[in-house]
Amino acid sequence: MSWKNDQVSGEETDKILEIARGCLECGGDFVELGCYKGDTSLLLAEILKDTEKKLFIYDSFEGLPEKSNKDESTIGKEFKGGELCVTKREVKERFLRANLPVPVIKKAWFNELTTEDLPERIAFAFLDGDFYESIRDSLKLVESKMANKGVIIVHDYNNLALPGVRKAVDEWAKDKSKEITVYQSMAIIV
Numbered sequence: 001m002s003w004k005n006d007q008v009s010g011e012e013t014d015k016i017l018e019i020a021r022g023c024l025e026c027g028g029d030f031v032e033l034g035c036y037k038g039d040t041s042l043l044l045a046e047i048l049k050d051t052e053k054k055l056f057i058y059d060s061f062e063g064l065p066e067k068s069n070k071d072e073s074t075i076g077k078e079f080k081g082g083e084l085c086v087t088k089r090e091v092k093e094r095f096l097r098a099n100l101p102v103p104v105i106k107k108a109w110f111n112e113l114t115t116e117d118l119p120e121r122i123a124f125a126f127l128d129g130d131f132y133e134s135i136r137d138s139l140k141l142v143e144s145k146m147a148n149k150g151v152i153i154v155h156d157y158n159n160l161a162l163p164g165v166r167k168a169v170d171e172w173a174k175d176k177s178k179e180i181t182v183y184q185s186m187a188i189i190v
């Protein structure tokens with residue numbers, strides 16, 4: 001399966017899929033917070049289709065929230081409130097057209113979600129909310145649910161246009177003994 005993903009590079013996608021495949025051995029399900037049109041979600045669903053694991057995807061389906069002052073940067077002006085808006089129905093229809101199991105698709109702002117909205121255990125989490133508060137809230141939601149050897153990938157950690165992402169990850173990681181490696185724009189947290 002392939003199409004042009006305008007949010008995640010081809011090499012990043014390959015890395016995401018390689019890591020996600022490695023997480024099939026871990027207990028728990030896969031989640032993506034910030035699924036947008038579902039380009040990465042469809043590829044994750046393909047990996048999971050013959051397994052017991054489920055995919056859970058989350059988005060406001062109203063586009064990005066407003067930036068906080070931690071997101072301000074002289075570049076990245078195109079990332080603003082309301083951008084990247086698609087409907088939940090459009091995303092669901094893409095799975096049906098691709099003949100893939102439809103994931104649990106939850107429409108919400110991340111700060112409205114509770115851990116009850118997430119699977120009991122998470123083997124692989126892809127966090128792609130672009131802004132400080134979105135990543136801070138996503139990390140809070142997944143942290144207590146990660147399986148042993150489960151992996152969190154945070155997109156845009158190394159993206160100067162979206163400085164809030166790195167701030168949220170670094171603040172979160174400060175008092176934890178987490179191994180973070182960087183691949184292109186992504187932070188990979190085991």
Ligand SMILES: C[S@@+](CC[C@H](N)C(=O)[O-])C[C@H]1O[C@@H](n2cnc3c(N)ncnc32)[C@H](O)[C@@H]1O
Pocket residue numbers: 005007008032033034035036037038039040041058059060061062063064065084085108109110111128129130131133134
């Ligand atoms: C860059 S796009 C995601 C791209 C997608 N992961 C992919 O691989 O194609 C960011 C998405 O995060 C969503 N988002 C960002 N912050 C959010 C928040 N606080 N609550 C809910 N959705 C949010 C936006 O609506 C947008 O669809």
